[in-house]
Amino acid sequence: MQQKTPPGTNYWDYIRxxxxxxxxxxxxxxxxxxxxxxxxxxxxxxxxxxxxxxVLRELTTARDLFMKEPVPDNELAAAVRSFRRVVTxxxxxxxxxxxxxxxxxxxxxxxxxxxxxxxxxxxxxLREIEILLGLEDERRVPLGREGSYKEALRSPDGSASVALxxxxxxxxxxxxxxxxxxxxxxxTPVDGPSDxxxxxxxxxxxxxxxxxxIERRVQIALDKALTPADVERLRxxxxxxxxxxEAFLLAEDDPGADEATREKRRAIRAGLVxxxxxxxxxxxxxxxxxxxxxxxxxxxxxxxxxxxxxMVERVIGRRTGTGGSAGVDYLDQTALRYRVFHDIWAVxxxxxxxxxxxxxxxxxxxxxxxED
Ligand code: HEM
Ligand SMILES: N[C@@H](CC(=O)c1ccccc1NC=O)C(=O)O
Numbered sequence: 001m002q003q004k005t006p007p008g009t010n011y012w013d014y015i016r017x018x019x020x021x022x023x024x025x026x027x028x029x030x031x032x033x034x035x036x037x038x039x040x041x042x043x044x045x046x047x048x049x050x051x052x053x054x055v056l057r058e059l060t061t062a063r064d065l066f067m068k069e070p071v072p073d074n075e076l077a078a079a080v081r082s083f084r085r086v087v088t089x090x091x092x093x094x095x096x097x098x099x100x101x102x103x104x105x106x107x108x109x110x111x112x113x114x115x116x117x118x119x120x121x122x123x124x125x126l127r128e129i130e131i132l133l134g135l136e137d138e139r140r141v142p143l144g145r146e147g148s149y150k151e152a153l154r155s156p157d158g159s160a161s162v163a164l165x166x167x168x169x170x171x172x173x174x175x176x177x178x179x180x181x182x183x184x185x186x187x188t189p190v191d192g193p194s195d196x197x198x199x200x201x202x203x204x205x206x207x208x209x210x211x212x213x214i215e216r217r218v219q220i221a222l223d224k225a226l227t228p229a230d231v232e233r234l235r236x237x238x239x240x241x242x243x244x245x246e247a248f249l250l251a252e253d254d255p256g257a258d259e260a261t262r263e264k265r266r267a268i269r270a271g272l273v274x275x276x277x278x279x280x281x282x283x284x285x286x287x288x289x290x291x292x293x294x295x296x297x298x299x300x301x302x303x304x305x306x307x308x309x310x311m312v313e314r315v316i317g318r319r320t321g322t323g324g325s326a327g328v329d330y331l332d333q334t335a336l337r338y339r340v341f342h343d344i345w346a347v348x349x350x351x352x353x354x355x356x357x358x359x360x361x362x363x364x365x366x367x368x369x370x371e372d
C-alpha cells in the first residue's frame with residue numbers, strides 16, 4: 001500500500017511563511033503605512049535576530065560541553081563545529097549592513113525620530129550572547145544614561161519587559177563559556193600531571209628562553225646598522241616586554257589577587273602556552289583547534305561591531321543615538337573593549353620561535369598511533 005504523506009508536510013506550513021510575512025508592520029502593525037526603507041530596516045533587524053538565535057544555541061551547546069569534568073575528548077570536534085558555525089554566521093551577517101547602506105541619510109531621517117528611545121542597545125539576544133560568552137560587567141562602556149545595560153531594557157514606564165526577562169534568565173542559566181573553557185584549560189597536563197609545581201617550573205623555563213631571545217634580537221638590530229642609541233631603546237623595550245610576559249605567565253600582573261586565584265591563572269596560562277607551543281603533538285590537535293576557533297569567533301564579533309559603527313557613521317554621522325548614547329563614539333569604544341578571552345589573545349605576545357621552545361620530557365605522552 002502506498003504510504004500517505006503526513007498532513008502538514010509542505011514548505012509553507014513547515015517554514016511558517018505566512019506568519020513570518022505578517023511581522024513587518026512596525027509600531028502601527030500596518031505595513032501598508034510604511035515606506036520601503038522602513039520595511040527594509042525592520043527586515044534586516046529581524047534577520048539579525050534570527051542569526052543571533054542560532055548563535056545562542058551553538059554557544060549554549062558548547063558551554064554545556066565544557067561544563068563537564070572531564071570534558072570528553074571525543075566531543076571536542078563538535079564544539080569546534082559549533083564555534084565555526086558562529087564564525088560563519090557573523091561573517092555573513094556583517095555583510096547585511098550593506099543592505100542598510102542602500103538607505104541614504106535623508107531617507108532614514110524620515111522615520112528615525114519615531115524610534116526614540118528605542119535602539120539596538122535593547123537587543124536582548126546580543127546581550128545574551130555577551131553574557132553567555134562571559135563579558136565582564138566592568139568592561140561595559142556606559143551608555144550615557146542612568147543605570148546599567150539592564151536598565152535600558154526596561155519599558156519606557158520603567159516596568160520590566162520581555163527583553164529584560166530574557167537577559168535575567170540567561171544570567172541565571174549557568175556559568176559563561178569563558179569560565180568553563182578556562183577551567184578546562186587549567187586542567188591541561190603540562191608535560192606531566194597538572195600540579196602547581198610542574199606548572200611553575202614549565203613557566204619559568206619558558207621565561208628563561210624568552211630572555212635568551214633578547215640578545216639575538218639586539219644583535220639583529222645592530223647588524224641592521226641602527227644607531228647605538230636606537231639599539232639601547234630597543235633593548236629597553238624588549239626587556240620591558242619580557243618583564244610583562246613574566247608577570248603575565250606567573251600571574252603577578254594583578255597585585256590584588258590572592259594566591260589561590262594566581263595559582264588558577266598560572267594553570268590556565270600554562271595550558272594555553274603549552275597547547276600553542278606544542279601544537280603539532282597529536283593529542284593537542286583538538287585543543288589547539290578549539291583555541292583557534294575561539295579566537296576566530298571573538299575576532300568575527302569585533303569586526304561585526306566595528307562594521308556596524310562604520311555603517312552608523314555613514315548613515316547618521318556622529319549624532320546622538322536614539323538610545324541616548326554618544327552614537328559612533330560609543331560604538332567604537334565597544335569594538336575596542338568588548339573582549340572576553342583576554343588570555344588567549346595575550347598569549348600571542350609571549351610565544352617563542354619553535355627552535356627555542358623548551359624541550360619537554362614526555363612528548364610520547366601526547367602522541368597517538370593510527371598505524372602499527
Ligand atoms: C541605519 C541603521 C542603524 C543605525 C543608524 C544604528 C545606530 C546605532 C547607534 C547610534 C547605536 C548606539 C546606541 C544608541 O545610542 O542608539 C546602536 C547600537 C546598536 N545597534 Fe545599531 N544601528 C543601525 C542598524 C543596526 C542593525 C541592522 C543592527 C543589527 C542587529 C544593529 C544592532 C545594534 C546593537 C546590537 C547595538 C548595541 C551595541 C552595544 O551596545 O554594544 N543596529 N546602533
Ligand atoms: N540607534 C539608532 C536607531 C536604530 O538603529 C534602531 C532603533 C530601533 C531599533 C533598532 C535599531 N537598530 C540599531 O541600533 C539611531 O540612533 O539612529
